[in-house]
Amino acid sequence: MQNIQSYIKEHKDRFLNELIELLKIPSISADSTYKNDVLKTAEAIKTRLEKAGCEIVEICETAGYPIVYGENIIDPNLPTVLVYGHYDVQPPDPINLWDSPPFEPVIKKTELHPEGAIFARGACDDKGQMYMHVKALEFMTANNELPCNVKFMIEGEEEVGSANLATFVKNNQEKLKNDVILISDTGMIANDVPSITTGLRGLSYVEVEVTGPNRDLHSGLYGGAVANPINILTKMIASLHDENNYITILGFYDKVENLSDAERAEMAKAPFSLENYKKALNIEAVYGETGYSTNERNSIRPTLDVNGIWGGYTGEGAKTVIASKAYAKISMRLVPNQDWEEITELFQKHFESIAPNAVKVKVTPHHGGQGYVTPINSIGYQAASKAYQQTFGKTPIPQRSGGSIPIVSLFEQELKSKTILMGFGLDSDAIHSPNEHFGVWNYLKGIETIPYFYKYFTELNN
Amino acid sequence: MQNIQSYIKEHKDRFLNELIELLKIPSISADSTYKNDVLKTAEAIKTRLEKAGCEIVEICETAGYPIVYGENIIDPNLPTVLVYGHYDVQPPDPINLWDSPPFEPVIKKTELHPEGAIFARGACDDKGQMYMHVKALEFMTANNELPCNVKFMIEGEEEVGSANLATFVKNNQEKLKNDVILISDTGMIANDVPSITTGLRGLSYVEVEVTGPNRDLHSGLYGGAVANPINILTKMIASLHDENNYITILGFYDKVENLSDAERAEMAKAPFSLENYKKALNIEAVYGETGYSTNERNSIRPTLDVNGIWGGYTGEGAKTVIASKAYAKISMRLVPNQDWEEITELFQKHFESIAPNAVKVKVTPHHGGQGYVTPINSIGYQAASKAYQQTFGKTPIPQRSGGSIPIVSLFEQELKSKTILMGFGLDSDAIHSPNEHFGVWNYLKGIETIPYFYKYFTELNN
Numbered sequence: 075m076q077n078i079q080s081y082i083k084e085h086k087d088r089f090l091n092e093l094i095e096l097l098k099i100p101s102i103s104a105d106s107t108y109k110n111d112v113l114k115t116a117e118a119i120k121t122r123l124e125k126a127g128c129e130i131v132e133i134c135e136t137a138g139y140p141i142v143y144g145e146n147i148i149d150p151n152l153p154t155v156l157v158y159g160h161y162d163v164q165p166p167d168p169i170n171l172w173d174s175p176p177f178e179p180v181i182k183k184t185e186l187h188p189e190g191a192i193f194a195r196g197a198c199d200d201k202g203q204m205y206m207h208v209k210a211l212e213f214m215t216a217n218n219e220l221p222c223n224v225k226f227m228i229e230g231e232e233e234v235g236s237a238n239l240a241t242f243v244k245n246n247q248e249k250l251k252n253d254v255i256l257i258s259d260t261g262m263i264a265n266d267v268p269s270i271t272t273g274l275r276g277l278s279y280v281e282v283e284v285t286g287p288n289r290d291l292h293s294g295l296y297g298g299a300v301a302n303p304i305n306i307l308t309k310m311i312a313s314l315h316d317e318n319n320y321i322t323i324l325g326f327y328d329k330v331e332n333l334s335d336a337e338r339a340e341m342a343k344a345p346f347s348l349e350n351y352k353k354a355l356n357i358e359a360v361y362g363e364t365g366y367s368t369n370e371r372n373s374i375r376p377t378l379d380v381n382g383i384w385g386g387y388t389g390e391g392a393k394t395v396i397a398s399k400a401y402a403k404i405s406m407r408l409v410p411n412q413d414w415e416e417i418t419e420l421f422q423k424h425f426e427s428i429a430p431n432a433v434k435v436k437v438t439p440h441h442g443g444q445g446y447v448t449p450i451n452s453i454g455y456q457a458a459s460k461a462y463q464q465t466f467g468k469t470p471i472p473q474r475s476g477g478s479i480p481i482v483s484l485f486e487q488e489l490k491s492k493t494i495l496m497g498f499g500l501d502s503d504a505i506h507s508p509n510e511h512f513g514v515w516n517y518l519k520g521i522e523t524i525p526y527f528y529k530y531f532t533e534l535n536n
Numbered sequence: 537m538q539n540i541q542s543y544i545k546e547h548k549d550r551f552l553n554e555l556i557e558l559l560k561i562p563s564i565s566a567d568s569t570y571k572n573d574v575l576k577t578a579e580a581i582k583t584r585l586e587k588a589g590c591e592i593v594e595i596c597e598t599a600g601y602p603i604v605y606g607e608n609i610i611d612p613n614l615p616t617v618l619v620y621g622h623y624d625v626q627p628p629d630p631i632n633l634w635d636s637p638p639f640e641p642v643i644k645k646t647e648l649h650p651e652g653a654i655f656a657r658g659a660c661d662d663k664g665q666m667y668m669h670v671k672a673l674e675f676m677t678a679n680n681e682l683p684c685n686v687k688f689m690i691e692g693e694e695e696v697g698s699a700n701l702a703t704f705v706k707n708n709q710e711k712l713k714n715d716v717i718l719i720s721d722t723g724m725i726a727n728d729v730p731s732i733t734t735g736l737r738g739l740s741y742v743e744v745e746v747t748g749p750n751r752d753l754h755s756g757l758y759g760g761a762v763a764n765p766i767n768i769l770t771k772m773i774a775s776l777h778d779e780n781n782y783i784t785i786l787g788f789y790d791k792v793e794n795l796s797d798a799e800r801a802e803m804a805k806a807p808f809s810l811e812n813y814k815k816a817l818n819i820e821a822v823y824g825e826t827g828y829s830t831n832e833r834n835s836i837r838p839t840l841d842v843n844g845i846w847g848g849y850t851g852e853g854a855k856t857v858i859a860s861k862a863y864a865k866i867s868m869r870l871v872p873n874q875d876w877e878e879i880t881e882l883f884q885k886h887f888e889s890i891a892p893n894a895v896k897v898k899v900t901p902h903h904g905g906q907g908y909v910t911p912i913n914s915i916g917y918q919a920a921s922k923a924y925q926q927t928f929g930k931t932p933i934p935q936r937s938g939g940s941i942p943i944v945s946l947f948e949q950e951l952k953s954k955t956i957l958m959g960f961g962l963d964s965d966a967i968h969s970p971n972e973h974f975g976v977w978n979y980l981k982g983i984e985t986i987p988y989f990y991k992y993f994t995e996l997n998n
Contacts, residue, residue, distance in 0.1 A: 105853065292967055294869055297834060298938070300823060358893045359893045377759040381766075386844035389627060393566060393865075396843070432820060434820075507753060508751065
């Protein structure tokens with residue numbers, strides 16, 4: 075596999091341009107306005123997989139956006155790697171905070187990416203990281219270095235909860251049969267500190283609606299005499315955390331796994347500078363659950379965050395109105411053992427119970443997923459670790475991530491195989507934010523590292 | 537003046553159509569998009585005043601929208617009535633809750649308005665009520681029944697705080713000299729229960745901005761570890777009321793006038809059905825300051841209401857983001873003796889003081905005005921009372937209103953004259969709300985009653 079570096083060097087510009095073409099399509103799954111773009115992206119993925127060397131590629135319809143499936147089975151007796159990724163992206167707003175249009179990719183140098191980074195929505199999450207696998211396959215097939223069987227399953231609803239993927243997986247267990255699942259949809263600590271994500275948080279995402287009077291009211295004539303839905307909503311949300319930032323929902327922590335001091339000490343070894351962290355976010359102080367460090371708060375502890383809130387007059391100037399309704403989108407990050415459907419129920423019960431009778435409350439679950447922890451002694455993890463050692467010259471650090479890939483635990487449950495999370499992005503790549511980007515170096519390093527995973531995974535399986 | 541009813545009958549359709557033409561112009565002073573419409577409305581008012589019998593009409597430029605001034609001085613020795621009104625309107629949103637477009641007026645019958653009501657933004661507040669005075673003047677001049685001098689001052693910035701009117705009044709004290717100020721920008725209890733507003737609440741309107749991280753963040757990677765500006769904003773707003781719904785801002789109540797039991801008993805005599813009140817708003821229960829009745833809460837007590845709140849992702853679907861900023865528009869209704877500028881300062885100090893150091897807070901004052909109480913033994917009040925007795929056949933009830941007309945106390949201070957608030961709208965007319973309307977009967981009843989005010993005010997001054 076010594077010729078991989080020269081192959082990448084030779085095809086670098088094409089690899090970049092192919093990704094840039096994909097990034098130009100606004101495949102925003104959360105907003106139905108972009109339906110045709112999402113579908114167009116699925117078609118593009120199909121074509122790219124065919125060109126890269128998949129013998130069979132299908133666009134599998136679902137109740138929502140289709141799943142692109144591809145495979146190259148070279149020998150039934152060899153192990154099979156199932157690659158998962160997604161071709162949909164987050165909405166780009168707030169659009170005015172982008173330095174360049176989110177769907178007009180540009181390559182710019184940054185402090186952390188001296189060789190340049192591709193700026194576009196989806197550059198890192200997940201079009202860029204997903205496409206590394208397509209190009210890695212191209213290299214292996216073009217050079218007869220594909221050591222095992224490969225399957226691709228690229229979905230278009232990851233950013234909205236993967237509801238239909240779950241059904242697809244349940245109904246296609248034979249087709250998706252594999253020995254390991256490989257995903258690049260996470261990050262690593264730094265370009266010189268490779269890491270493998272061994273834990274993910276679960277997610278419960280709900281929307282709440284508080285209704286007061288049956289119409290907007292003049293705040294002068296009614297102010298003080300009727301419940302203002304916005305004031306009530308703020309009271310209700312505020313009460314969801316106590317003075318130590320513990321979540322007050324009854325039973326919320328019942329199943330939370332508490333790490334041993336030894337495990338926490340191991341975690342604390344990961345290089346981290348609180349000063350740099352605060353500097354990067356321009357904040358005076360961090361804020362979170364009493365008794366836990368920043369890295370613990372955003373990985374091994376569950377959280378509750380308001381992701382959006384709105385109600386009343388939000389335009390220019392002033393309007394003295396009491397709104398009839400107020401809304402919020404609230405998500406809870408969960409840790410292993412917390413069941414997302416159970417937590418969603420607990421939230422709903424609790425939120426309804428704390429509403430004063432002067433308002434009506436509606437809680438609508440959006441989606442969710444379970445947390446996940448992968449063992450570091452599995453063949454898959456060992457193969458990934460060796461691959462990083464080969465291309466980075468360093469042993470990667472196992473790392474818990476605060477993010478969620480809800481379907482990972484579903485894969486284990488339905489397909490009975492472990493998932494390896496080889497992420498090549500950085501936390502500073504601003505995924506889900508304006509000016510999302512992905513380092514050119516990281517993109518190419520991923521393409522270089524992935525084939526070694528196939529090599530070592532196949533060898534270790536003998 | 538016996539021929540007033542026949543005159544109104546004869547010109548009813550024209551009176552309605554002229555108002556409808558005015559209502560078609562979207563004179564939204566809060567939104568600069570409508571600048572030309574606001575200016576167009578000022579021109580229209582000028583023309584109408586000239587036709588109605590003003591000898592001099594001027595469009596007086598200000599730093600903002602112009603003030604339309606008109607006068608008819610028939611004899612310097614006779615008393616002078618100064619009519620104040622405004623030609624600007626509130627923004628119409630939420631637009632989707634209107635049954636018909638806000639600037640395409642339609643007349644429809646309602647339970648409370650069997651003779652029909654004009655549905656349009658500004659129908660009642662204040663184009664409809666302001667235009668009653670123009671038509672009343674038309675009647676008096678056309679029939680040589682104008683008993684005294686009259687001046688009109690119609691502004692275009694009432695819905696955004698009248699900042700430039702204040703300056704105009706200060707600089708034109710001689711021009712605006714008068715014996716009484718007459719305003720129709722309030723309501724009455726019911727069509728068979730005429731009332732005169734004797735008290736108004738003051739107002740302090742501020743906008744707050746809470747900033748956390750310098751960019752939107754992925755709630756999975758950062759959730760739990762950094763202060764979420766929306767969560768913090770809800771905590772801060774929630775803390776502005778205690779468990780008895782007392783406002784917690786230090787010093788907020790220091791100057792609040794406490795009414796005697798006798799005064800409260802007098803107020804309690806106004807006909808009021810809590811059941812009908814709740815039914816009309818479709819609420820299970822009212823909500824407010826412990827120890828006060830609904831009518832006290834919305835009139836003699838100060839309040840704090842969030843008029844708008846926004847932050848994060850508010851679009852379709854779900855976005856797992858921690859917003860960089862969260863915003864709210866907050867208004868406080870004040871009672872006589874509370875100084876709005878002092879209260880604004882107290883709010884700003886307090887709000888900044890309760891912000892955790894993990895966020896930055898900005899408080900921007902929008903506008904405000906003082907509260908006001910008018911004595912019921914003045915000549916002006918007596919003239920108004922007699923006018924209602926003449927046309928309604930009943931003595932009107934003096935009533936405290938929760939609303940604010942910030943400039944009323946300024947008038948008293950600068951022009952040294954009392955204001956009489958003859959309102960003909962109903963609380964159910966949905967001013968500041970979707971489907972604002974004004975009863976045809978109320979519109980014509982106002983036109984019929986106003987000339988009697990002129991008559992009795994002139995007589996009582998002899």
